[in-house]
Amino acid sequence: MRRSLVLPALLAPLLLLAGCAPTVPGATAAPPVPSDTPTPSPTETAAPAGLLECADLVGTDVIATALSAPGSTPDVTEAREPSAELVDLAVDAAGGLTCSWRTGSAAGNPLEYRDGDDWTYVTVQVLPDAGTSWSAMLFGDSPVEERIDVAGIETAAACGDPGCAFSAPVGDSWVQVEMRSFNFAIGGSPFGSMPVDDILASLQPIAESTFQTVLDASAEQIDFPQAAPGSVEMKCDGALDPQGIGFALGHDGFAYQDDHNATPSVLFLTGYAAYRASMYSCLGTDGDTMITVGRELAPVLAAALEQPDTSTGLEPVELQGAADGEVAARACADTTSYCSVLFTIGSTAYQVESRQDAVGIAEAMIAQAR
Numbered sequence: 001m002r003r004s005l006v007l008p009a010l011l012a013p014l015l016l017l018a019g020c021a022p023t024v025p026g027a028t029a030a031p032p033v034p035s036d037t038p039t040p041s042p043t044e045t046a047a048p049a050g051l052l053e054c055a056d057l058v059g060t061d062v063i064a065t066a067l068s069a070p071g072s073t074p075d076v077t078e079a080r081e082p083s084a085e086l087v088d089l090a091v092d093a094a095g096g097l098t099c100s101w102r103t104g105s106a107a108g109n110p111l112e113y114r115d116g117d118d119w120t121y122v123t124v125q126v127l128p129d130a131g132t133s134w135s136a137m138l139f140g141d142s143p144v145e146e147r148i149d150v151a152g153i154e155t156a157a158a159c160g161d162p163g164c165a166f167s168a169p170v171g172d173s174w175v176q177v178e179m180r181s182f183n184f185a186i187g188g189s190p191f192g193s194m195p196v197d198d199i200l201a202s203l204q205p206i207a208e209s210t211f212q213t214v215l216d217a218s219a220e221q222i223d224f225p226q227a228a229p230g231s232v233e234m235k236c237d238g239a240l241d242p243q244g245i246g247f248a249l250g251h252d253g254f255a256y257q258d259d260h261n262a263t264p265s266v267l268f269l270t271g272y273a274a275y276r277a278s279m280y281s282c283l284g285t286d287g288d289t290m291i292t293v294g295r296e297l298a299p300v301l302a303a304a305l306e307q308p309d310t311s312t313g314l315e316p317v318e319l320q321g322a323a324d325g326e327v328a329a330r331a332c333a334d335t336t337s338y339c340s341v342l343f344t345i346g347s348t349a350y351q352v353e354s355r356q357d358a359v360g361i362a363e364a365m366i367a368q369a370r
Helices: 060-066 086-093 196-216 242-249 269-276 298-305 358-369
Strands: 097-103 120-127 148-150 153-159 163-170 173-181 280-283 289-294 328-332 339-345 348-354
Touching: 060 097, 060 196, 086 097, 086 269, 086 289, 086 298, 086 348, 120 196, 120 269, 148 196, 153 196, 163 196, 173 196, 173 269, 242 289, 242 358, 289 358, 298 339, 298 348, 328 358, 339 358, 348 358
Parallel strands: none
Antiparallel strands: 097 120, 120 173, 148 153, 153 163, 163 173, 280 289, 289 348, 328 339, 339 348
């Protein structure tokens, strides 16, 4: 079947605002969990024996072959594409598995404009107990209509501005395989200007290996640890109290918008996972400030900031008032004043996005939490 190159719209971060506590299929409810409590040690939860690992899903030889240019086979390195979005950790937080590999040089600051780069990332995500909530949204603002057969499963497959993806309900899991490459849409990937059908055919063995492994796995092998608490009380208070945020910004009348309580879309995998992880966001009335909250997700963020290539793509930052063991990093756009700061207070992970003083807002939140 012929698939056209779909150019996606810019995807905005998930907005789950105070007072919006949706019920999500497949989510497990839990009592509200207090915020900003001491960060638990990742070693406190022992992982069951026999869990699937990244090497079980797909071998690096399969990835190297899929990304080979004529006459050369690339080296494949385990690495995750740097992101300044907390929502990109939602699958990990919601009891899923994220695996990622890179060929070429590491991508740097995700918000910088770069004239040239040679990175390509392959990311595989498995979210158990989510198959019935699966949707065919891959790129753009509408689901992929066509299907191809991958390991005997009807699969949505398409290419867009950042790369190509395969997605399907595999057993009880939502499984997605994505390839992203710098300047893919203008022929900057290892595939150059190959037709979309040929690119998908080259990448399909990665999806076949992943799907088949998940199909063959037992329930115990995909029972990944879940860091998210289930349901939480979604409030923009405490560390997020608007008075301190406004003072940090020099605003007398700072407040959060209260008219964004419509149920957000969960058509994308990260959006659905963020629901299950009970992430929510508070949007300032200034239109320039948004704070995303992940209760109990401090260990997930701390682990992500230590991974290649995130540890080099984001800039570590020391926040005034931070306690021992709390982490912080930022990324700023080189063409605007926009910055994103990812940091922890106790057991909670936060993202502050602002066109003014993201670091100042983060420090104001720490002061209010203490």
